[in-house]
Amino acid sequence: MLTNLDLVELTAFRRLLHRFPEVAGEEVETARRIVGALEALSPSKILTGLGGHGVAAVFDSGVAGPTVLFRAELDALPIEEKNSKIDYASEVDGKSHVCGHDGHMTMVLALGRLIARQPVAKGRVVLMFQPAEEDGSGAKAVVADPAFQEIAPDWAFAIHLEPGRPFGFVSTAPGLINCASLGLKISFAGKTAHAADPEDGVSPARAIAELIPALEALGTGGALDAAFRLVTLTHVQIGAPSFGIAPGDGVIFATLRSTHDAGLEGIEAGARALADAAAEKYGLTVDFEIEDHFAASINAPEAYEVAAKALDRLEIAHSGAGVPMRASEDFGVFGWGAKAAMLCLGPGEGYAALHNPDYDFPDDIIPMGTAIFEQIARDLLGTA
Known part of the structure; x- marks a missing residue:
């Protein structure tokens, strides 16, 4: 159990992280602070530079047994914080921890304190602080890292x-928790012309006008079942903001979403085919870029059962209400090689939404999140 001193120190550390957010791929100082906090716990090993700036601490019992990983995220968001209620707001312009990753890191560090004091009886506990969750690249990079x-x-x-x-x-529940998604950037190139003589150029205007409803028709939402598909247009631009130039280029950003990875591949293939057809019809060239690619996050039935039993032992209410979610989470990648489960913990009714400029992680939930992690670790690995 965490002591009052633990909670004071962990809260102060969480608020320090909150003041100095770093976005995906830039988490140098955040990782350094995490390493410093971990070194005080004397784990068996600390790995750094995983998949970029990722950090992992290993608590090895020295007895054969399973390896149990608990994950937190290092990165913040490119959102300007607007929260006059706190005195530890972000000191970095245009960046903030408004998705709770500062709190997630703190709960995993708190687990480390408990494991350091009372080691597990067998196997290993791994505290994983992964980079770049917000753009979907971090977990893939970590898992692909030879280390x-x-x-x-x-x-x-x-x-x-x-x-x-x-x-x-x-x-929480067995099966799907978070949808698979990706951002598809479609760029058309033609030829500019004088606005008085548009026929001298090759404009993407008609191609984009036709493509917009066609893309949206690929996925219209609905129930989160195997047939779920959703295409959301997030940005459209044609040419430059000028009255004298007929446009010669254009771009569409579309977020594609499905309940499974294969479904996402199907939507992407459909979107590319539509864009290729539009480009050919209007004499344009087209290029594609993929960003923010998230695999579906799926709870293995065995991992869900372990988590559910831990919650029951702690007398923490839980059910499948509120899951699965349309939103994406790259934790699912860890489930490619392990039995994995994501738990969605409530902060209270009426709490600010994630990614809102006034969001802040509630420090009073730290003990509960830590207790859940510890119970899972003890159930699987025992106590020495």
């Missing part, structure tokens, strides 16, 4: 604070 093979887990667990749920209530 990750040293700590490849048999089990993996994560907690994400999710507003819209009562304080301390956990939403």
